[in-house]
Amino acid sequence: MKLSPNTNPPEPDDLLIRLHNQTGAAVDVTGTDGSFSCPWRCHGCGEISASGDYLEYTRQRANDHATLCRASYHRLG
Numbered sequence: 001m002k003l004s005p006n007t008n009p010p011e012p013d014d015l016l017i018r019l020h021n022q023t024g025a026a027v028d029v030t031g032t033d034g035s036f037s038c039p040w041r042c043h044g045c046g047e048i049s050a051s052g053d054y055l056e057y058t059r060q061r062a063n064d065h066a067t068l069c070r071a072s073y074h075r076l077g
Contacts (some may be wrong), residue, residue: 007043011073016055019062021045023072029055029062045071 007025011018016038017029025044028037037052040062047069049061 012055017059019066021069021071022045023064025060025069025072026032027069031055031058032058040065042066042069042071044069045072046073055062 009026012028012030014030014032016031016033016037019027019029019074020043021027023044025042027040027042027044029038029040031039031052033055036054038055038058039049039052040058041048042065047065047068049058053066
């Protein structure tokens, strides 16, 4: 499967972890290690974390989402 730039974007400068959902779309955890502001974002379905949290908690939530998400957003036209 060829992923679009929407589902597999370039890595942001503050990327801490990049996971992939069931279709291969990126789920990015960004922020600064040790800070309370580490949100996650799914490039497959567009869901984002409600707020940032410490990395250890954000990582688990992002992984839980990636495990279940089957979306692969492709812009048409």
